[in-house]
Amino acid sequence: MLSVQQALDFLLTAARPVTDTEVIPTLAANGRVLAADQSSLLNVPPMDxxxxxxxxxxxxxxxxxxxxxxxxxxxxxxxxxxxxxxxxxxxxxxxxxxxxxxxxxxxxxxxxxxxxxxxxxxxxxxxxxxxxxxxRAGEDIRAGSVILPAGTRLRAQELGLAASVGLASLPVVRRLRAAVFFTGDELAMPGEELKPGAIYNSNRFTLRALLENLGCEIADYGIVPDTLEATRDTLRRAAQDNDLIITSGGVSVGEEDHIKPAVEAEGRLNMWQIAVKPGKPLAFGEVNRQQGQEQGADKGAAWFLGLPGNPVSSLVTFMLFVRPFILRLQGVDKVAPQACMMRADFEWPKADRRNEFLRARINDSGGLDLFPNQSSGVLTSTVWGDGLVDNPAGTTIARGDSVRFLPFHSLLY
Missing domain, CATH: 2.170.190.11 (Molybdopterin biosynthesis moea protein, domain 3.)
Incomplete structure (x- = not known):
C-alpha cells in the first residue's frame, strides 16, 4: 500500500490542469480560479x-x-x-x-x-x-504591478482587491465537469421507503456538496445496480462529457464490488489501496472515452476516483485526496490544507500500521478532545468535530502531546 504522501504525490503529478477559459464579471467570480495574471491599471490609493x-x-x-x-x-x-x-x-x-x-x-x-x-x-x-x-498614492498597489497571479482561487478578499483597481471582469478556468454515481443495491434515497437491509444514501449528499464547494459542474448518475454490466455502462456514459468521475462504494475486493474490474475493462487503474485509516480502498485511474464520431479520433480519457462506501471514509478520502486533485486540475498550485500543531487532551494508546485521521474537536482550554467512536460509519463524529488529527503510522498519542491538526474549514473548500 502507498503511504498518504506517496498517494497524494502520485495524484498531483498525474493531474493535467484544464486549459479552457472564459471571461466572467468579477461579481460572479467567487470560488473560480484565475486563468491569467491580473495587473493593476492604477495606483492604490490613486492620490495622497x-x-x-x-x-x-x-x-x-x-x-x-x-x-x-x-x-x-x-x-x-x-x-x-x-x-x-x-x-x-x-x-x-x-x-x-x-x-x-x-x-x-x-x-x-x-x-x-x-x-x-x-x-x-x-x-x-x-x-x-x-x-x-x-x-501616499500607490502605497498599497503600484500601477502595472501584478496583484493576483494565475492559479489564484478567488475568495471574497481577492474579489475586493480586483474591484479596488477597477477590474470589472476576470479570465477564469472553466468549471470542472465532475460525474458522480453510487453503487449498492442496499442504497435508498431519503423520502423512499426504507426496506429491510437498506440504508439511506448519505454519500450522495455529502459528495455533491463537496463538489459544489469546489465550483464543479456536477452530472449525477444516481444509484447504479450492483452488476458489472451496469457499472461499465455508467462509466462509459459518464466519461463522454466529464473531466472526472467519482464513485462511492464497490471499490473493495468482494464478489459484489464491481468498480475495480469495471474500470480496468473501460480504461486503466493506476492506483489502488492506500495506507490510510479510514479509507484504505481508494482507487485512481482513467476511463476511456469513445472515439469521436466526427473526426474518428481518440477523445482521451476521464479521470476516475473511486471512494469507499463507508460515509466517514468517503468524506475523509475526498478531503485528503480528491480535493487537492480537483484544485490542481483547476490550475491551483497551493493545494495543501492549512495545518496547525495543537495539544492532545486525550490518549490514543494503540498504534496502527496505517496513517490515521482522527475526528477531534477544539475544547474551551485550547486543546483537542477526541470523539469516542472513531468507526468509519459514524458520521456524527464529523458534525461534532472541528477537524482531523493526522496521526502517523505506528504512533501512539499521550495526553499533552503536540499533534498535527487539520481543521475542516481548510479541507472542505
Missing amino acids: NTSMDGYAVRAADCVLPAVTMPVSQRIPAGHVGQALQPGTAARIFTGAMIPAGADAVVMQEMCEFHKDEAGDRVTIRHSPQSGEWIR
Missing part, C-alpha cells in the same frame, strides 16, 4: 489622502506649545480642495485628497475648533512630522 479626520497643514506652520490659524476650507472624501495657503489649515475627513501645499494631517483630537470675529479658526497643540497620517 488622509487616514484620519483632522486638519491638513504645513508641518512647518505648527509649533509647540500651540498655534492658532484660520480654517481656509472643508474637504470631505470625494472632493478636491484648493491649494493650501501658508499659515492656514484645511478641515479634512478620512479618505479625502490632501490639498496641494499640505504635507501633514493633525488628528482632530489634538485640535480645538472655534469661531471668532475673524471666522473659523483652529488651535493645534501638536507639531507633526511631514507625512504624518497621510497615505
